[in-house]
Amino acid sequence: MNSAAQARLSPRSPFDLFIAFTVLALQGFGGVLAVAQRELVDRRRWMTREEFVDAYSVAQLLPGPNVVNLSLMLGDRFFGWRGALAAVGGMLFAPLVLVLVLAASYNQLASFPAVAGALRGMGAVASGLILAMALKMLGTLRRNPLGPWLCALLGLTTLVAVTVFRVPLAWVVIGLGLAGWCLARWCIARQDGGQ
């Protein structure tokens, strides 16, 4: 962190943060992560590449939208809770207004078959994007200490529980998460012991 601090610049004020995150969020069609990396690391140099990866892995682990958690951590680091508020506010405010205006006009435009058709097509693409994201996430399991069979077992049990049996999410996360945690502790202990 100390060596990284030399190359790092800082926002001048929470307002500076708010503007930067607004600009960033408005560029993020279909996901903000890639834009965040380019703006925060490459262009503004508020974080090093390593800090970005670290912050993102923590953000991913915590509940809540990853990019919102990431904004929160970066804002907090510079200006405490005021910075956190400014960064999250910038990330959400302008896109929120935009998407609500879209939603409101959709209710009036929905009677046009072309609009309804366009949204059906966009919806199908949206579901494809999420399935592709899931496939990409599969790759991150390769280095999981649980190993392929236990990962497949946990993942498939989750999938079947949610889609076929419609088990409430709370039970899935608590039940299977706890099972995963116990299994992973056992696997990690065995691997550390075996080395």
Add this chain to the structure above:
Amino acid sequence: MTSLPLADLAELFLRFLMLSLLSIGGAMSTAPEMHRYLVVDRGWMNDADFTTAIALAQAAPGPNVLFVPVLGFQVAGVAGAAAALIGILLPSTLLSLGVSRWGSRRRDTPGVRAFTAGLAPVTVGLVFATGWLLSLPFVGEPAHRLGALALIVATMATTLKTRLAPIWMIAVGAVAGILGWV
């Protein structure tokens, strides 16, 4: 715009507060649960409205979590949007702030490593489930099943094989929809 009695609005807010702490891997992993609550249990919106909310949020710039206020908006206008967004963000945000301050220095302890490792496959399973449930209304309708399937598979292939920005795929989906293929 429909509007809800205050008691229902409060219940929606509380429900989303609870979901917030379960939204590991992003708000999208709670989408099946929101669908269950808003469409199946309460009947406040239908399948098509639900999927539309997600499509709008994906098409518009900004974080995908914005599908949540759109759901709230469709159920109860601006008050619904506020209740849904604040509900889904407040607990997770406070927790993240606390945890990130508490420090990432314990990340290498076995307990924390096991937490990441154990939850990862569950998260991936949840994202698959979300994609599956979202594609159902399109694939389930016999008249447009082939078109929708083709579009979904093409989107997946493009995402995995190229670096094309999603906005272009969404534009293609919109055109295909206007032409009546989906």
